[in-house]
Each structure stands twice: as C-alpha cells, then as structure tokens.
Amino acid sequence: MRLEERWGWVSMPFRRETEPTGWVETAKQKEALARLHVMVDRGYLGVLTGEIGSGKTTLIRRFVHELNPLTYHPIYLSMSGLKPKDFYGEILRHLGEEAPFSSVKAKRLFQERVEQRSSQGEKQLVVIVDEAQDLSDMMILELRFVMNHQMDAKSLFPLILVGQPELRKRIRLRKYEAIWQRIGLSYHIGGLTEEESIVYIRHQMKQVGAGMPVFSDSAVHLIHGASQGIPRIINQICTQAIYDAALNGHEVIEDKHIHRVLIDQQLQRGAV
Template sequence: MTTLTAPVVQPFSKELNTSCCFESRSYKEALARLNLMIQNRYLGVLTGEVGGGKSTLIRRLFADLDDMTYAPIYLCKAGLKPRDFYGAMLTHMGVEPCYNVGKARQQWEEALQARTAQGERMMVVVVDEAHEMSDAMLSELRFVMNHNMDSCSLFPLILVGQPELRKILRLKKHEATVQRIGMQYHLTAMTKEETYGYIRHHMKVAQMDKPLFAEGALQRVFAASQGLPRVTNQICTQTLLDVTNKDLEVIEESHIARVLADMDRQRGIGGSSS
C-alpha cells in the first residue's frame, strides 16, 4: 500500500492557509473591524499600501465566514461602473440584468428585498481595487446601500483599495457617500520586530527547521521590505531558492544582499543585466 505524502507548502507562498498566517497588530485590528463591518452591515472601507496584506485579510475573512449564514461576493474590476456592479450582483442572485442602469437599480432593489424576505444567506460584498472605481459608482453607493428610506442596511459592503482611496473619499463631491461609511481602517506595514516574527513564524508553520535567518539577515530583509508582507515574501522565497541544495544551517546578511542585487538586476535596476 502506497502512502501519499502531503505536498510541502512553501513558507512564503499564497498556498499557506490564511489561518496560519502571522498576525501583526494592524492585521488583528483590521480583521476585528472587518468583522464589525459585517455584523453591523456597514458600508466599510479598508485601505493599505500595495503588498500590505489586504488580499490575505479578505481571504481570511471569507474563510472564517459561516457558510450557512453568509454568502461572500468578491468583485474586482478596474473602473467599476454602476452597470458593472448591478450586472454582477444580479447575475449572482440569478436575475438577468437590464442594460439600462435605472432599470437595473430597480431590479436590484426588488431582488434584494425578495432575498431578505425569504431569509436567504446575507451577502457580504467586497469591492477590491476600489481606488479605481468610477466617480459614478462611488456616487451610486448611496442607492446601493439605501433601503427603507435609509433606515437600515440589508448587507455589508466593504471597499478595499490603496491609500489613494482615502484621498478620493475626502473630495467634496463624494460627501453624500462618505456620510454613509460606518467604519474605516488603514492597514499599516509590519514593524521591524513583527517582520522578524513573521519570517520565523512562517518558517515554523512550514516545518522548516533550517536554514535559520540570522539577525543580520532579518535586518536586511526589513530594510528592503519596510514591513510589507508581499515584498518580504518575495525576498525570503528567492533567498530560500538561492540556498537550496547548499545545506546551509544559517542564512546570513550576505545571502540577502546577493539576492536583493539579483532581484534588482532582473528588474533592470542598478547595473547591467548581461
């Protein structure tokens, strides 16, 4: 009888179960606020730098939701317009959307009321790359979240985007939408100590006892990544590939420096690629 061995999960890959990911202070706070947005059916906003861990957070959020209670819906489209939004939502609800935005809005209202009356699972809608939404869609959110003369919300809708979204929402023309935002949070990068803990934690989760990252190596990773998880993942992954089959016990600062130099060369930065 052949024994099947589970595939080895790399410590810094997207394949790592989100429940095993390192939780920085900002990550924990963001997750708590996202859950409050859902419980209170808010129009919420989550922002963070590119590579700051927003996607991981949303995957974790969806993974933790009770399938019997919630129906998660993820939308990600550059330049999202009202027609795109209603089309995607109505299709999810099993309704053929009208092309006309006004009629699609009416379809949406009717379908949402019917869904709620039937006691179906509550939708949890996440709009990613929300900083690229059209002005028309940002304004349309007033109607999307307006039910029973604005007395209640039937579902949570969470906008996720880069820091630019915060600047956009400060514009006077979006004041009516901003007033409907129930909660907002900006996900910050990891501190130096958290970055060290992140690397050690992910190595432990992947059951990799060696090589160990020396203190100097950890310092060099943080200096290059500034605590952004995606950049940290890239550097550590490339480093582990670089030392594969070298039977090293410890990764030193010099190894990180070599990997960073090679990454720059591959991007055409800092000298000739020949």
C-alpha cells in the same frame, strides 16, 4: 532535485497562496479583522486600505473564511473601473438572476431582490469590492443609492471597499462628501514591525517543516528594513535568498545572501 527536497521541507515557504488556516496574525491584522466583523454586524459601508503587498486580499480571504456560511452570503467583486451597470449585473448573477441589459432594469431588479431577501430572512449579503481605488466616478456616486434604497433607511447589507491608500484620498474629495459621511468604519493596514516580521518569517518556515532556523537574526533585520514590513516584499526577498543560498551550497541564510538579493533587485529596476 526540487529545492524544497534539498532543504527537507514539505513545500516551498513564502508562497502567495497562503491558506487561511495557516495565516499568522499580527496586532494590526487582528484589529482589521475585528473592524471587518463590526462592518458586517452593523451593515456599514466600510473601507479597508493598505499599501500594495500589505496582505489586504489575504486578510479578506481569512475574513470570508470566518463568516458563518449558514448566516452570510459573501460576494467578492474585483473589476477595474467598475461601473453601476457592472455592479448590479454581477450581484444579480451571484444571486442566480439573469441581469437585464438595461442598467435601469438591472438596478430595479437588484433593489427588488435585495429587499425580498431581507423580508424573507435569507442569508445576509456581504458585498466586498476589491481594488476599489479604481472605481468609476459613477460607481462611487452610486454608492449612496446602493446603501440606502429608501430615504434614510437602514442599509440592507454591508458593503466593504478594499483598496490602496489612494482610495481614502479619493473619497475625501468634496464631490464625494455624501459618500464619505456614510462610511461607518474604516481601517488602514500598515507594514509589519520588525518583531512581527521575525514572527512572520519563522511562521512561514515552521509551516513547511523547517526543523532549524534558516534565516539569521541579522538577515531578518536586513529583510525588514528593505521591505518596510510589507509581506509581499518579504516573500520576494526571502524566496530569492533561499535560491541564492542553495546555489552556493549554504544551509543558513546570512547577511551576504540578502545583500546579493537586494543588489540584484536594484539592477533589475535599473537603480544601479
């Protein structure tokens, strides 16, 4: 018997592939979404950062889901060590163009195509670069050209950099001062509060059809403290606790299940 069948759920909760429509909003996420929309409306170079597992990619999926497909053409890039040639080539491919082998020609074609789209009133590009803390030095410096094709001209499209907290520290370096000054808006996603963690866990259970509370209040308190409110870590602890409870024939997840999960995680990391 599958685990969800044992519990009478329609599927397993705390899955990574959360649908945008099933997402639970917190105050921080609402604020982040609002700022992302401002970045797009004003054509900003924007920055969104958050700890590993804080839900940045899920947030971006929700944001793209909210964009009007008749007005915007979102392009999502996630490539370690992204270089200018890669950037221009990927944008051109998303626009249906064959990218020239020469980086100079690719850059020129990119500029021509973007300006053409703007003058003809085509859908506005929205470029999102994920894992931006890993951008190459050349790519960070190239952002000045990407956002301004002509001297002090208004940017023709918004560009949103998404990454871990190191991204902020990196672009504050003196050699990137010209880039830092061009950032129109930024936001950092922190962990959930304990109240938000409670809402998050209850929402996950409701989504799979749980008819009664599965996690005790004290168990949720332990989960929040161990995870620091990071959704991915909450998911891991809750999933392992569900398996532990099922293995022992228990219907409610209590402190003892969470303690066993946390001890096992420490053993796996070699911390005990």
